[in-house]
Amino acid sequence: xxxxxxxxxxxxxxxxxxxxxxxxxxxxxxxxxxxxxxxxxxxxxxxxxxxxxxxxxxxxxxxxxxxxxxxxxxxxxxxxxxxxxxxxxxxxxxxxxxxxxxxxxxxxxxxxxxxxxxxxxxxxxxxxxxxxxxxxxxxxxxxxxxxxxxxxxxxxxxxxxxxxxxxxxxxxxxxxxxxxxxxxxxxxxxxxxxxxxxxxxxxxxxxxxxxxxxxxxxxxxxxxxxxxxxxxxxxxxxxxxxxxxxxxxxxxxxxxxxxxxxxxxxxxxxxxxxxxxxxxxxxxx
Numbered sequence: 229x230x231x232x233x234x235x236x237x238x239x240x241x242x243x244x245x246x247x248x249x250x251x252x253x254x255x256x257x258x259x260x261x262x263x264x265x266x267x268x269x270x271x272x273x274x275x276x277x278x279x280x281x282x283x284x285x286x287x288x289x290x291x292x293x294x295x296x297x298x299x300x301x302x303x304x305x306x307x308x309x310x311x312x313x314x315x316x317x318x319x320x321x322x323x324x325x326x327x328x329x330x331x332x333x334x335x336x337x338x339x340x341x342x343x344x345x346x347x348x349x350x351x352x353x354x355x356x357x358x359x360x361x362x363x364x365x366x367x368x369x370x371x372x373x374x375x376x377x378x379x380x381x382x383x384x385x386x387x388x389x390x391x392x393x394x395x396x397x398x399x400x401x402x403x404x405x406x407x408x409x410x411x412x413x414x415x416x417x418x419x420x421x422x423x424x425x426x427x428x429x430x431x432x433x434x435x436x437x438x439x440x441x442x443x444x445x446x447x448x449x450x451x452x453x454x455x456x457x458x459x460x461x462x463x464x465x466x467x468x469x470x471x472x473x474x475x476x477x478x479x480x481x482x483x484x485x486x487x488x489x490x491x492x493x494x495x496x497x498x499x500x501x502x503x504x505x506x507x508x509x510x511x512x513x
Contacts, residue, residue, distance in 0.1 A: 233460035234472035237453045242479020244449035245319055246487075247442055248303070249310025249480075255431050255439065257307040258422060261300055262415040263440075264447030269408035272451060276405050284399035291393035292403040295386045296410020300418065302382025303411075309375035315484035319477035320500040321376045323507040324351055326474065328384025343509050351506025357499025390454075400458050404451060474507055 251260045276282065309318045327348070386407075393403035423429050430436075453476075460469035481500070484490045 229463045230460050230469055231472055233456045233463065234469045235475070237457040237460060237469075237473040238476040239479055240449045240453035240456065241473070241476035242319075243483065244446050244453065245306070245310065245322075245476065245480045246315065246483040247446045247449070248307045249313075249315055249318075250487075251439060251442055251446065252307040252311040255436055256419075256422075256428055257304050257311065258415055258419040259429055260307055260443065260446070261303045262412055262419055263443045264450070265300075265303075265408050265411040265415060266447070267444045268447035268451045269405060269412055271448060272401060272405040272408055275401050279398050279401060281398050281402035281405070284394065284396070284402050288393050288395070288399070289403060289406050291389045292406040293410055295389035295393065295403075296407040297414055298382050298385050298389070299407060299411045300415040302379045302386060304415075304418075305375040305382065306379035309372045309379060312369050312372035312375070313484075314490045314496075315488070316481040316490050317496055317500050318372060318376050319480035319484075320354070320504040320507075321373065322380045322383065323474050323477055323504060324377065325380040325382075325384035325387065326470070326507050327351070328381060328388055332388055347506045347509030349506070350502050350509060354499045354501070354503030354506055357495055357502060397458060397462070400454075404454055408451070474504075477504055 248260060248264065306318075306322060309322075312318075390400075390403060390407065393407075394400040419429055453473075457469065457473050460473065477500075481490075
């Protein structure tokens with residue numbers, strides 16, 4: 229059961245990342261974040277009402293609120309990086325988010341094992357190589373790499389905060405609902421500021437109603453992935469769940485290759501692979 233739900237998490241996160249990055253190429257990233265998270269918040273609100281999740285309200289929800297403040301920054305950075313591409317490089321680099329829980333452990337007095345030390349070295353090497361030239365001589369934009377690393381830091385922080393925001397599955401639904409509401413509020417405020425400064429909230433032609441199902445899928449897939457990961461972590465070893473769930477970049481990369489025909493040079497493919505390998509070593513160490 230752990231393997232099934234963890235691999236399902238990888239599938240959902242991978243497809244959500246691909247969809248979010250693809251939508252951002254046509255629609256402003258902030259709009260993608262706000263609309264997709266609003267749909268997720270609505271669905272989670274219904275689940276909380278149906279399960280009586282309000283009974284789990286307490287001081288721990290401040291962690292969910294904090295996660296909601298960080299989440300939009302991470303999502304915006306990640307979607308912008310995916311839009312700049314190539315997805316086959318950006319998505320694996322984002323898995324470096326696992327370094328955040330490792331850092332928290334170090335701050336609390338824990339010391340990394342040999343596998344974790346090796347994972348750090350391998351992951352950093354992967355970051356350097358993944359920023360190498362694409363076929364044709366052009367380099368991966370440094371902005372895409374920087375945005376991905378910002379997103380990884382944000383995702384890792386959100387993961388650590390949400391872990392502290394609940395003690396059971398019902399409480400997790402409530403925590404995710406509070407997080408999504410905060411995501412929408414923060415993202416909406418940022419979108420309003422952007423428009424006032426001359427930015428655009430919608431593509432030419434108005435709201436992309438034809439993209440609404442895809443926007444809903446991105447938000448719901450992200451929520452579902454959080455749910456399946458929680459089930460996986462509670463039904464077996466957390467280490468196994470974390471390792472299998474961290475394979476989601478493979479799904480994104482395969483989707484990009486299949487639908488967008490992305491091609492990478494060997495040095496980039498090696499760098500992306502090393503970043504993913506380093507992440508697995510960090511998770512299993």
